[in-house]
Amino acid sequence: MAIEVPKTRRGETSRAAILNAALDLFQERGYEATTMRSIAERTGVSLGSSYHYFPSKEHLVLEFYRHTHELHAAAIAPLLSREKDLATRLRGTIRAVVVTCEPFHAVAGSIFSTVANPASPLNPFGGVAKPLRDEVVQLYADVVSGSDARIPADIAEMLPLMLWLYQMGILYFWIFDRSPGRLRTLEVIDETTDLIVRLISLANLPVLRGSRKRILGLIKDIVERPQG
Amino acid sequence: MAIEVPKTRRGETSRAAILNAALDLFQERGYEATTMRSIAERTGVSLGSSYHYFPSKEHLVLEFYRHTHELHAAAIAPLLSREKDLATRLRGTIRAVVVTCEPFHAVAGSIFSTVANPASPLNPFGGVAKPLRDEVVQLYADVVSGSDARIPADIAEMLPLMLWLYQMGILYFWIFDRSPGRLRTLEVIDETTDLIVRLISLANLPVLRGSRKRILGLIKDIVERPQG
DNA sequence: ATGTGGATTTGAACATGTTCAACTTTCAGC
DNA sequence: GCTGAAAGTTGAACATGTTCAAATCCACAT
Numbered sequence: 001m002a003i004e005v006p007k008t009r010r011g012e013t014s015r016a017a018i019l020n021a022a023l024d025l026f027q028e029r030g031y032e033a034t035t036m037r038s039i040a041e042r043t044g045v046s047l048g049s050s051y052h053y054f055p056s057k058e059h060l061v062l063e064f065y066r067h068t069h070e071l072h073a074a075a076i077a078p079l080l081s082r083e084k085d086l087a088t089r090l091r092g093t094i095r096a097v098v099v100t101c102e103p104f105h106a107v108a109g110s111i112f113s114t115v116a117n118p119a120s121p122l123n124p125f126g127g128v129a130k131p132l133r134d135e136v137v138q139l140y141a142d143v144v145s146g147s148d149a150r151i152p153a154d155i156a157e158m159l160p161l162m163l164w165l166y167q168m169g170i171l172y173f174w175i176f177d178r179s180p181g182r183l184r185t186l187e188v189i190d191e192t193t194d195l196i197v198r199l200i201s202l203a204n205l206p207v208l209r210g211s212r213k214r215i216l217g218l219i220k221d222i223v224e225r226p227q228g
Numbered sequence: 229m230a231i232e233v234p235k236t237r238r239g240e241t242s243r244a245a246i247l248n249a250a251l252d253l254f255q256e257r258g259y260e261a262t263t264m265r266s267i268a269e270r271t272g273v274s275l276g277s278s279y280h281y282f283p284s285k286e287h288l289v290l291e292f293y294r295h296t297h298e299l300h301a302a303a304i305a306p307l308l309s310r311e312k313d314l315a316t317r318l319r320g321t322i323r324a325v326v327v328t329c330e331p332f333h334a335v336a337g338s339i340f341s342t343v344a345n346p347a348s349p350l351n352p353f354g355g356v357a358k359p360l361r362d363e364v365v366q367l368y369a370d371v372v373s374g375s376d377a378r379i380p381a382d383i384a385e386m387l388p389l390m391l392w393l394y395q396m397g398i399l400y401f402w403i404f405d406r407s408p409g410r411l412r413t414l415e416v417i418d419e420t421t422d423l424i425v426r427l428i429s430l431a432n433l434p435v436l437r438g439s440r441k442r443i444l445g446l447i448k449d450i451v452e453r454p455q456g
Numbered sequence: 457a458t459g460t461g462g463a464t465t466t467g468a469a470c471a472t473g474t475t476c477a478a479c480t481t482t483c484a485g486c
Numbered sequence: 487g488c489t490g491a492a493a494g495t496t497g498a499a500c501a502t503g504t505t506c507a508a509a510t511c512c513a514c515a516t
Contacts, residue, residue, distance in 0.1 A: 008463060008513085037502075046465060048464095048468095049465055056503080116340070116344050125404060191446050195439060207433060210426075214419065214423060236494070238493085239482095263473085264474085276475085276496055280495075285472095
């Protein structure tokens with residue numbers, strides 16, 4: 001199950017070719033319809049070779065995930081360097097997620113369910129995928145910290161992680177969305193990003209102090225205490 | 229893929245026996261480790277016969293889900309007929325979920341991921357599992373309506389569905405919980421049920437009127453408009 | 457040039473979910 | 487009790503993810 005790193009020029013070529021074929025096929029046919037044999041065949045390599053570099057079909061999905069993350073990060077870079085308004089930054093970032101993922105809409109369901117499986121090494125709550133998750137959370141930290149919004153420290157601490165979770169929720173909604181141009185998802189994004197920013201500002205109200213403290217305390221406790 | 233209903237005494241016996249064996253094996257060995265062949269073998273029936281009554285292994289999970297739901301409903305019946313305080317009813321109900329599911333903790337991860345797959349017929353957002361989901365949502369409607377809490381109509385309308393979602397979240401947390409006696413999950417339940425009840429009462433604050441309206445409108449829109 | 461050891465590649469073999477056409481059993485109507 | 491159609495049963499066959507021991511390749515030291 002160890003992830004084999006190529007140690008030869010030939011190996012690098014093979015690994016890259018297999019990954020390429022896999023990404024193409026995932027997009028063309030979806031996750032289930034893409035067989036390990038078809039990946040090997042398109043690569044021009046034997047079945048066993050694929051398993052030399054990717055311990056399982058799921059691990060190919062992890063690369064797929066990394067791939068879309070990089071596309072996403074590149075897509076929002078201009079926005080993040082230009083815009084200062086938090087709501088606008090957040091809206092643009094989340095919109096970019098679904099736009100970036102659009103070519104993979106048909107595949108996304110299987111992938112989502114694969115990743116959600118706690119037994120999967122790809123589960124973002126721990127395991128191989130953790131570094132990549134941390135990268136995504138960091139991206140949301142940038143979305144927040146690069147804005148001109150003044151966020152109370154206790155909220156700012158937990159906000160990126162919450163926004164990552166929120167992004168997951170939007171993606172799950174998007175998977176089910178069959179509306180033309182995925183307009184419904186975009187509507188939901190616009191409405192919810194606005195709501196989030198508004199609720200953050202409301203969190204300063206004295207009546208909400210108690211609940212805010214409890215909620216943030218709970219989240220912090222969950223994140224920091226091991227196992228669970 | 230049609231779900232075959234037994235039309236013979238012999239058929240009923242077979243179906244019941246297969247289901248029994250499956251439920252036992254799921255508990256004993258987990259979902260993946262239980263093969264269709266092992267189910268057939270324990271039942272004393274051929275492999276093909278299992279597929280006569282259950283179109284797929286996943287459909288056996290649906291029965292498993294129904295089974296635990298019935299255990300759960302039975303477990304909380306006394307509480308619901310006795311207790312009037314909403315927080316207590318809610319806490320008891322959610323606690324009972326994880327207590328009821330405790331024997332299946334090891335299996336739950338696979339099952340959760342199976343069910344979460346939008347492509348699965350078992351996905352609760354549509355398909356074969358919808359009737360069962362509606363039953364569970366109804367249970368939460370009873371939890372709310374049988375309490376002495378006065379809930380504004382717009383909230384009351386959406387609350388049961390939200391509580392069902394909340395229960396899903398708790399279950400997902402519980403799957404990861406490795407603490408002795410699953411104490412962490414119970415702590416989180418106590419804290420969150422309390423928070424929920426408190427937030428419902430806060431929703432009447434004038435400052436929150438706008439957000440409340442928007443949130444409920446959004447949820448309603450999502451639920452009622454088809455597809456998505 | 458040649459041998460060596462590790463990296464890479466191979467393809468057969470295995471396990472398991474699923475399908476299906478042929479076979480057997482059941483039972484309602486006579 | 488007979489009969490024939492419907493219901494139930496069977497096991498072989500298929501597709502696909504995965505494993506693994508053996509074969510091949512290749513860079514490098516000698």
